[in-house]
Amino acid sequence: MIRSQxxxxxxxxxxHIGCTPSFAGLKNMYGGHDLGAEMFSSDTSxxxxxxxxxxxxxxxxxxxxxxxxxxxxxxxxxYASQGGSQGWARRAVDAELAGYxxxxxxxxxxxxxxxxxxxxxxxxxxxxxxxxxxxFDGQANANDPVLTSINDPVRKSTLIAIRDGESYNFDIxxxxxxxxxxxxV
Amino acid sequence: MTKDKPFNRPDMSLQPRALTxxxxxxxxxxxxxxxxxxxxxxxxxxxxxxxxxVINLNDNDLIINYAAPGKAxxxxxxxxxxxxxxxxxxxxxxxxxxxxxxxxxxxYRHxxxxxxxxxxxxxxxxxxxxxxxxxxxxxxxxxxxxYPWPNGGNDWRPAHIHFSCFGLGWAQRLITQMYFEGDPHIxxxxxxxxxxxxxxxxxxxxxxxxxxxxPMGFRAFRFDIILRxxxxxxxxxxxxxx
Numbered sequence: 001m002i003r004s005q006x007x008x009x010x011x012x013x014x015x016h017i018g019c020t021p022s023f024a025g026l027k028n029m030y031g032g033h034d035l036g037a038e039m040f041s042s043d044t045s046x047x048x049x050x051x052x053x054x055x056x057x058x059x060x061x062x063x064x065x066x067x068x069x070x071x072x073x074x075x076x077x078x079y080a081s082q083g084g085s086q087g088w089a090r091r092a093v094d095a096e097l098a099g100y101x102x103x104x105x106x107x108x109x110x111x112x113x114x115x116x117x118x119x120x121x122x123x124x125x126x127x128x129x130x131x132x133x134x135x136f137d138g139q140a141n142a143n144d145p146v147l148t149s150i151n152d153p154v155r156k157s158t159l160i161a162i163r164d165g166e167s168y169n170f171d172i173x174x175x176x177x178x179x180x181x182x183x184x185v
Numbered sequence: 186m187t188k189d190k191p192f193n194r195p196d197m198s199l200q201p202r203a204l205t206x207x208x209x210x211x212x213x214x215x216x217x218x219x220x221x222x223x224x225x226x227x228x229x230x231x232x233x234x235x236x237x238x239v240i241n242l243n244d245n246d247l248i249i250n251y252a253a254p255g256k257a258x259x260x261x262x263x264x265x266x267x268x269x270x271x272x273x274x275x276x277x278x279x280x281x282x283x284x285x286x287x288x289x290x291x292x293y294r295h296x297x298x299x300x301x302x303x304x305x306x307x308x309x310x311x312x313x314x315x316x317x318x319x320x321x322x323x324x325x326x327x328x329x330x331x332y333p334w335p336n337g338g339n340d341w342r343p344a345h346i347h348f349s350c351f352g353l354g355w356a357q358r359l360i361t362q363m364y365f366e367g368d369p370h371i372x373x374x375x376x377x378x379x380x381x382x383x384x385x386x387x388x389x390x391x392x393x394x395x396x397x398x399x400p401m402g403f404r405a406f407r408f409d410i411i412l413r414x415x416x417x418x419x420x421x422x423x424x425x426x427x
Binding site for chain 1: 194195196203388
């Protein structure tokens with residue numbers, strides 16, 4: 001290595017100013033459009049799904065200043081490598097319950113990798129952004145290399161979104177008994 | 186970049202630990218379990234690509250990008266510039282950078298910031314740009330003020346600008362903060378000191394750049410961002426201690 005990698009620092013409580021300025025109330029910043037508001041354009045083919053969830057700290061309190069980013073393949077198993085932000089989205093969680101809602105399409109399996117969405121979590125108090133994945137209950141998860149490497153069924157279940165009526169539910173626990181499995185990406 | 190080689194992992198001799206108790210917010214927001222190691226798939230090597238057309242004129246000029254026509258933000262005008270490279274010193278080109286910061290009085294335009302310093306009606310505190318083919322970027326802004334924050338009774342943040350960096354692959358995603366050379370709050374700040382390695386802190390500290398400082402105009406500060414590279418073998422990893 002010729003250069004040393006830059007150290008991470010917390011996104012802090014005001015991340016919204018820089019990443020979702022319209023959400024933060026900066027009038028007409030970037031034409032009033034926050035980057036990553038939509039995961040895919042409306043004409044993208046695939047099974048439409050909605051994922052909802054909340055994010056909690058080690059005391060079970062909502063992490064109301066968190067920002068989440070999502071990155072996924074489309075329904076044919078392709079990642080967008082050029083043009084636009086397809087397959088990528090971000091959400092500031094709401095200031096009361098730390099909830100989010102993401103409308104997207106179910107990604108395809110790629111090889112042994114079961115359908116999943118990559119998630120990156122930043123907030124005040126998180127020194128180095130946290131990576132995890134959303135898998136889906138009822139999909140072909142049996143041979144996925146990440147899931148099969150987790151022996152404890154309770155730990156494994158933290159990565160699997162559960163059907164809840166018309167949508168999926170995926171909560172994130174930063175710490176504690178139900179701590180989400182985070183990945184060394 | 187090469188599409189098939191995984192990115193180097195975070196170098197924990199340089200990166201902050203999740204739990205740094207002096208920074209109180211980390212106490213309940215730090216995972217206690219070890220991160221799960223796995224073989225990265227293609228999705229970790231690729232990443233969103235925004236293209237130059239998402240950027241508008243003046244997005245990287247925080248002095249005027251929120252100001253009324255003909256007005257400007259109050260404060261000491263500066264330019265911050267540098268290169269985004271990877272650990273192999275390869276340019277990270279055509280890659281999105283986002284910035285945010287407090288105003289010259291140390292106040293953020295955010296409903297949760299109730300600090301006594303007034304808001305500047307002509308300053309939003311938000312900007313972005315895309316690196317060029319050499320990984321070069323620049324922004325114009327006002328130097329942010331230091332401010333107190335609730336942590337240990339009398340903690341002050343050094344003046345800083347937040348940087349959000351996408352890189353070329355998902356694994357390179359980084360948010361960090363840039364500090365200013367000579368700020369006496371740097372060694373006192375629990376957030377800065379979440380990084381145990383003094384050299385790594387030094388790399389987050391922008392240097393006064395007289396070569397690009399405009400006479401009778403504004404001062405320039407130089408700040409390079411180094412994202413994780415690809416293709417360090419296990420053997421090289423050992424040599425470099427990462």
